[in-house]
Amino acid sequence: ETGVTQSPTHLIKTRGQQVTLRCSSQSGHNTVSWYQQALGQGPQFIFQYYREEENGRGNFPPRFSGLQFPNYSSELNVNALELDDSALYLCASSLRESGNTIYFGEGSWLTVV
């Protein structure tokens, strides 16, 4: 158990729809990041939030957006879903000042049909 919880665990959406995935960070962690893991691939960094502000972003289009709340929980929003967005979405939390140990949740499986 890493203390990072994600919801929902599985969902199916139609192409063009919007989706919101949620993450609750490990207690005391002030940094949350999101990763996309396509089937058979390593996770790809989407973006990171530190103290409610985005402070790093990978090579993902603007239709991928996020929020971090005062309690350090987070949301990942994806608009205009495409079939290639089907993947496991992983949330990770860390305490920025502690040396980059990053703990992952179990992930949310998104299928776009």
Added chain:
Amino acid sequence: AQSVTQLGSHVSVSEGALVLLRCNYSSSVPPYLFWYVQYPNQGLQLLLKYTTGATLVKGINGFEAEFKKSETSFHLTKPSAHMSDAAEYFCAVSVWGGADGLTFGKGTHLIIQP
């Protein structure tokens, strides 16, 4: 920017044999290095990490890895494989502050033969 190369998408060893999973990295600044394990339909579990200091790092479940700067490598080893070690293993690199997140390799699927 950083990158990670994991040599061998699949590695098969016999139960009780040495496990060696290879990882090479590229980083323009001193790296932080990680090994994660992923069991089927689960998230990522941290096995071990290197930040600074001792280059031989011990992790959970009997795994260890050695940071070799001259070879830009961070290979993962375990002296004796167990059936429960069968999983996907990912090597990852980041830098202090981690604003670019973790950069992962493509993973190595470890198969344990009885």
